[in-house]
Amino acid sequence: MKLTVDERWDLIEKISKETVIFGVYKHTVKDAIGELTVKPLTGIPIAFAVLYGFWSFFGSFAGFFTDGFFVKLFDEHWLPWLQDVFPGGLGNWFYAIMVDAGHMENGILVASDNCFESFGVLTSGFFLAIGVVLPAIIAFYLILTLLEDTGYMPRLAVLIDTVLHKIGLHGFAIVPTILSLGCNVPAVTASRILETKKQRFIMMTLLAIFIPCGAQLGIMEEVIPDTIGFVLLYLFTGYFILGFILHKVLPGKSPEILIDVPPYQMPMLRDVAMKLWMRVKGFFKIAIPFVLLGCIIVNILYLANIIDWLANVLSPVLSGWFGVPKETVGPLIAAFLRKDLAVAQLSAIEMTKYQMITSVVLVSIYFPCVATFMMLLKEGWKDLLGSIAVLALVVFLYGGLLHLIWILLGVA
Amino acid sequence: MKVLLMGHPNVGKSVVFNRLTGANVIISNYPGTTVDYTKGYMKVKGKDFTVIDVPGTFSLEAKDKAEEVAVKMLEEEKDAVVICVVDSSKIERGLYLTLEIIERGYPVILALNMWDIAQDKSIHIDAEKLENILGIPVIPTIAINGKGIKDLVSKIKDATPVETDKILEKVGGKE
Amino acid sequence: MNEKYNLGSVYFGILGVVALVCGIADLVVVAGGDSFSWGILEIPSDPFRGGWGGLIILFAGLFYLYSIKNFSEIHHFSKAVMGSILVWVIAGCDILAMITESIPGGEEGGWFNTLEGFLGTYAPPYAPAIFLLPFSLVIIYHLHKRGGTNADMEE
Ligand SMILES: Nc1nc2c(ncn2[C@@H]2O[C@H](COP(=O)(O)OP(=O)(O)OP(=O)(O)O)[C@@H](O)[C@H]2O)c(=O)[nH]1
Ligand SMILES: [Mg+2]
Numbered sequence: 001m002k003l004t005v006d007e008r009w010d011l012i013e014k015i016s017k018e019t020v021i022f023g024v025y026k027h028t029v030k031d032a033i034g035e036l037t038v039k040p041l042t043g044i045p046i047a048f049a050v051l052y053g054f055w056s057f058f059g060s061f062a063g064f065f066t067d068g069f070f071v072k073l074f075d076e077h078w079l080p081w082l083q084d085v086f087p088g089g090l091g092n093w094f095y096a097i098m099v100d101a102g103h104m105e106n107g108i109l110v111a112s113d114n115c116f117e118s119f120g121v122l123t124s125g126f127f128l129a130i131g132v133v134l135p136a137i138i139a140f141y142l143i144l145t146l147l148e149d150t151g152y153m154p155r156l157a158v159l160i161d162t163v164l165h166k167i168g169l170h171g172f173a174i175v176p177t178i179l180s181l182g183c184n185v186p187a188v189t190a191s192r193i194l195e196t197k198k199q200r201f202i203m204m205t206l207l208a209i210f211i212p213c214g215a216q217l218g219i220m221e222e223v224i225p226d227t228i229g230f231v232l233l234y235l236f237t238g239y240f241i242l243g244f245i246l247h248k249v250l251p252g253k254s255p256e257i258l259i260d261v262p263p264y265q266m267p268m269l270r271d272v273a274m275k276l277w278m279r280v281k282g283f284f285k286i287a288i289p290f291v292l293l294g295c296i297i298v299n300i301l302y303l304a305n306i307i308d309w310l311a312n313v314l315s316p317v318l319s320g321w322f323g324v325p326k327e328t329v330g331p332l333i334a335a336f337l338r339k340d341l342a343v344a345q346l347s348a349i350e351m352t353k354y355q356m357i358t359s360v361v362l363v364s365i366y367f368p369c370v371a372t373f374m375m376l377l378k379e380g381w382k383d384l385l386g387s388i389a390v391l392a393l394v395v396f397l398y399g400g401l402l403h404l405i406w407i408l409l410g411v412a
Numbered sequence: 413m414k415v416l417l418m419g420h421p422n423v424g425k426s427v428v429f430n431r432l433t434g435a436n437v438i439i440s441n442y443p444g445t446t447v448d449y450t451k452g453y454m455k456v457k458g459k460d461f462t463v464i465d466v467p468g469t470f471s472l473e474a475k476d477k478a479e480e481v482a483v484k485m486l487e488e489e490k491d492a493v494v495i496c497v498v499d500s501s502k503i504e505r506g507l508y509l510t511l512e513i514i515e516r517g518y519p520v521i522l523a524l525n526m527w528d529i530a531q532d533k534s535i536h537i538d539a540e541k542l543e544n545i546l547g548i549p550v551i552p553t554i555a556i557n558g559k560g561i562k563d564l565v566s567k568i569k570d571a572t573p574v575e576t577d578k579i580l581e582k583v584g585g586k587e
Numbered sequence: 588m589n590e591k592y593n594l595g596s597v598y599f600g601i602l603g604v605v606a607l608v609c610g611i612a613d614l615v616v617v618a619g620g621d622s623f624s625w626g627i628l629e630i631p632s633d634p635f636r637g638g639w640g641g642l643i644i645l646f647a648g649l650f651y652l653y654s655i656k657n658f659s660e661i662h663h664f665s666k667a668v669m670g671s672i673l674v675w676v677i678a679g680c681d682i683l684a685m686i687t688e689s690i691p692g693g694e695e696g697g698w699f700n701t702l703e704g705f706l707g708t709y710a711p712p713y714a715p716a717i718f719l720l721p722f723s724l725v726i727i728y729h730l731h732k733r734g735g736t737n738a739d740m741e742e
Contacts, residue, residue: 002515003576012507014583019542020503023534029730032665045646046669049676052639056680060687068691069698148440157442172444192467192477193444200477229635262422262441263529268556274436 070131136218149267167243198252421468603651613641629712
């Protein structure tokens with residue numbers, strides 16, 4: 001027999017009267033702290049501190065491994081050694097793909113002296129994957145896991161609920177957003193917790209366009225340490241502007257929800273370690289093949305002169321509209337495969353600080369990487385087409401806007 | 413035989429699942445961690461069981477895509493035994509979903525998880541009496557340290573469908 | 588009992604004022620642009636550690652000051668706990684940055700730092716948060732006195 005909703009609650013009340021005794025409950029310090037973290041007046045300063053800790057830890061941890069050891073290992077030992085022993089040598093096509101393509105200086109082909117420039121599978125590919133991205137990803141997921149397991153995340157959700165309502169989402173959209181800072185792929189799946197089609201579309205579009213992944217963050221810390229703050233600010237601003245517009249123009253509902261806040265708890269070492277391991281493993285399964293493949297494809301396109309050709313064709317758009325050197329076409333192609341690879345490639349191109357900012361922003365917003373693309377496709381091709389249409393518009397306008405800002409500031 | 417883990421979000425279904433099957437699905441301290449189902453296997457006294465961890469759902473009327481997965485799973489697995497995992501410190505809400513599943517005719521076992529938190533909040537639940545009223549096995553558990561999990565496993569075979577009338581009778585009938 | 592809490596509120600009142608001053612000093616120095624040192628105290632001028640970090644220290648000071656209104660009451664007391672946690676976040680990050688800087692050999696050196704280089708990293712001057720750290724630990728004593736649950740959260 002089926003009961004109606006009221007009958008069911010009625011029955012529950014009777015059952016609980018007979019079986020449950022609610023004692024008096026005294027607030028503990030833990031509860032009081034829990035309250036402080038969700039009330040805006042006290043919660044916002046705390047969130048600032050958490051963010052500070054996040055970024056500082058990320059920088060220290062990744063810097064320790066990358067700058068402290070891996071740069072030295074790869075640039076001073078691995079690269080010279082390979083340049084010595086690898087058959088073929090400068091100018092050979094296979095050598096170029098695997099080790100070092102070299103670059104032109106006064107009409108002579110010279111060897112690279114670091115792993116950002118060489119762009120071989122065995123040199124840059126390994127260096128980026130292991131030397132830069134691995135530490136960054138571990139640092140990111142370690143903190144994320146701690147924030148999740150203690151129970152801070154849902155409190156952040158409550159705190160940011162009002163803001164996210166303005167862009168048609170609600171507090172829990174912070175979960176996919178933060179996950180996306182690690183990798184967009186699991187973040188797309190996590191968008192399923194949103195209630196309506198409209199919300200999911202907004203979420204996935206924003207993630208695909210504006211949120212850089214952990215690998216990309218790691219490389220950006222390496223390549224543009226001084227201006228990364230500005231780039232991130234520009235991207236997050238875009239996230240809110242576009243979200244606001246989409247919310248206004250799209251039909252559909254954005255329901256209110258009640259956020260359940262679980263009590264704080266001490267994370268368990270075993271769980272943290274397990275989760276960290278699974279996430280890092282999951283990430284690398286997606287990332288490594290594409291980083292290596294990316295190196296191969298980009299090298300082949302260079303060797304076949306296709307990139308030069310494209311650079312000339314697209315030059316009016318790139319230097320005219322966006323104000324970046326036409327050589328950025330190479331990284332933009334690489335960005336189809338991996339954004340981290342693309343940013344690393346940008347570092348080898350000569351340009352001003354401001355052009356660099358624009359290029360990094362362009363690489364970030366201009367297309368989701370292959371893995372994310374496949375994930376979006378799995379969630380529905382119609383939404384994907386919509387997202388891409390939005391994306392194309394955003395790249396032109398928001399990327400162009402940055403050029404305009406530089407012109408107005410007189411630095412372009 | 414199939415065993416389905418159902419319950420509200422963030423009540424510890426995935427922890428129970430990991431305990432039962434030795435799998436490593438992701439758990440976090442917020443609702444909405446699991447958004448897709450995972451199948452795992454366990455052997456009890458030589459019998460093979462397929463255990464399925466599903467996303468948390470508040471009721472059987474799905475409100476988002478993750479809840480849809482859970483409800484669809486329940487509808488597909490007509491002959492499954494359902495372990496209803498509830499947060500003992502919020503038992504009343506948990507019972508709502510439990511009743512819904514019982515009403516649909518599934519054999520149900522009730523796991524009163526987070527027993528430790530209920531105790532911290534000085535909420536006392538008479539599990540035996542609850543078992544009596546509902547007519548289904550009711551087991552207090554603390555999934556994170558494994559308390560009650562063995563009991564839970566041994567009771568799977570005792571689960572049988574219950575008529576709602578019987579439950580109503582036990583508490584004095586409909587008004 | 589009561590007297591102890593009064594002592595507590597005087598203590599955290601003073602600590603609150605000190606933290607507040609440190610935070611403001613941090614922000615002023617960042618706005619000025621040159622880092623400032625005085626004896627073994629050094630206030631960083633970079634916008635991240637000085638600016639953002641300074642802001643957090645300022646908040647920590649405010650948390651302490653709010654807590655003394657009614658130090659024995661749990662909701663106010665936990666503000667002092669929060670103040671200390673904020674100090675720990677900043678000081679912890681500073682110390683971690685020092686540790687990770689001290690071990691590798693640097694661009695010109697070998698794989699690892701020399702012993703002098705290693706120790707040199709830990710020599711003063713220090714940022715204000717490091718000085719606040721030992722004084723903020725007093726909160727642990729008060730937590731034990733209360734016998735309440737520990738503040739197990741973040742970082
Ligand atoms: N204190 C206590 N915590 C528990 C217990 N069981 C689970 N938890 C914690 O509860 C949180 C949620 O556990 P999950 O297994 O992820 O919950 P879930 O039901 O799978 O949640 P969704 O996947 O979101 O539906 C985790 O932080 C666990 O550590 C318990 O018995 N006692
Ligand atoms: Mg789960």
